[in-house]
Amino acid sequence: DVKVTQSSRYLVKRTGEKVFLECVQDMDHENMFWYRQDPGLGLRLIYFSYDVKMKEKGDIPEGYSVSREKKERFSLILESASTNQTSMYLCASSLGGGGTTDTQYFGPGTRLTVL
Amino acid sequence: GQNIDQPTEMTATEGAIVQINCTYQTSGFNGLFWYQQHAGEAPTFLSYNVLDGLEEKGRFSSFLSRSKGYSYLLLKELQMKDSASYLCAVRDEDTGRRALTFGSGTRLQVQP
Numbered sequence: 001d002v003k004v005t006q007s008s009r010y011l012v013k014r015t016g017e018k019v020f021l022e023c024v025q026d027m028d029h030e031n032m033f034w035y036r037q038d039p040g041l042g043l044r045l046i047y048f049s050y051d052v053k054m055k056e057k058g059d060i061p062e063g064y065s066v067s068r069e070k071k072e073r074f075s076l077i078l079e080s081a082s083t084n085q086t087s088m089y090l091c092a093s094s095l096g097g098g099g100t101t102d103t104q105y106f107g108p109g110t111r112l113t114v115l
Numbered sequence: 116g117q118n119i120d121q122p123t124e125m126t127a128t129e130g131a132i133v134q135i136n137c138t139y140q141t142s143g144f145n146g147l148f149w150y151q152q153h154a155g156e157a158p159t160f161l162s163y164n165v166l167d168g169l170e171e172k173g174r175f176s177s178f179l180s181r182s183k184g185y186s187y188l189l190l191k192e193l194q195m196k197d198s199a200s201y202l203c204a205v206r207d208e209d210t211g212r213r214a215l216t217f218g219s220g221t222r223l224q225v226q227p
Binding site: 004031033035040041042043044045048050058090094096098099100102103104105106107108109 | 156214
C-alpha cells in the first residue's frame with residue numbers, strides 16, 4: 001500500500017511566523033502535490049513537483065513556496081503566515097505516466113490555524 | 116483551464132441507489148477520477164475512467180461520456196458508512212501539468 005505521511009495533524013501558528021509542512025511518501029512516486037481544502041472551494045492546487053528539485057506553480061501559489069531535495073519528501077513553506085492561510089493542507093503523490101498511474105494518494109492532512 | 120461542477124449535497128436512504136453527477140469543461144481530457152472523503156480524513160481513490168462507458172467495482176460504478184463532458188458515480192445498496200463527500204477530478208491533456216483538477220465535492224448523507 002502507498003503510504004503518504006504528513007508531519008503534523010494539527011498546527012497553530014501566529015501571524016508572521018514561518019511555517020514548514022512536511023510530507024513523505026514511501027512508494028518512489030515521481031510526482032508530489034500540495035493542496036489546500038476549504039469549505040465550498042474544494043481542493044485547490046498550491047504547488048506540485050515532478051522530480052527532485054523541480055517545482056511548478058499550481059492555481060494558488062501566492063504566499064507559499066516548496067522544496068523537494070529528496071524524491072520522497074516534499075515540503076510546503078509559508079514564509080510569513082497570515083490568517084487567510086488557515087486551512088486544511090493535503091499532500092498527495094502519484095507515480096505519473098498517464099492512465100491509472102496518475103492516481104493520487106493523499107496524506108492524512110494538516111489542519112493549520114493561524115492566529 | 117478546467118471547470119468541474121457537482122451538486123453540493125445529496126441525501127439518500129440506506130439500501131437505496133444514488134447517482135452523483137459531475138460535468139466538466141476542459142481544454143483537453145486525459146481521464147476522470149472519483150474519490151471518497153470522510154469528514155476529517157484524506158480523500159481515497161474510488162475509480163478511474165478514460166474511455167466512454169461504465170466501470171463497475173463492487174457496489175460502486177462510474178460512467179463517462181467524453182462527448183458530453185459528463186460522468187456519474189453510482190452507489191448501490193447504500194450503507195451508513197457511505198456518508199461522505201465524493202470528489203470528481205479531471206486530468207487534462209497538457210502533459211506538462213501532471214496534476215488533477217478537483218470539483219468542490221458532493222456531500223452525501225445516508226439516512227436510516
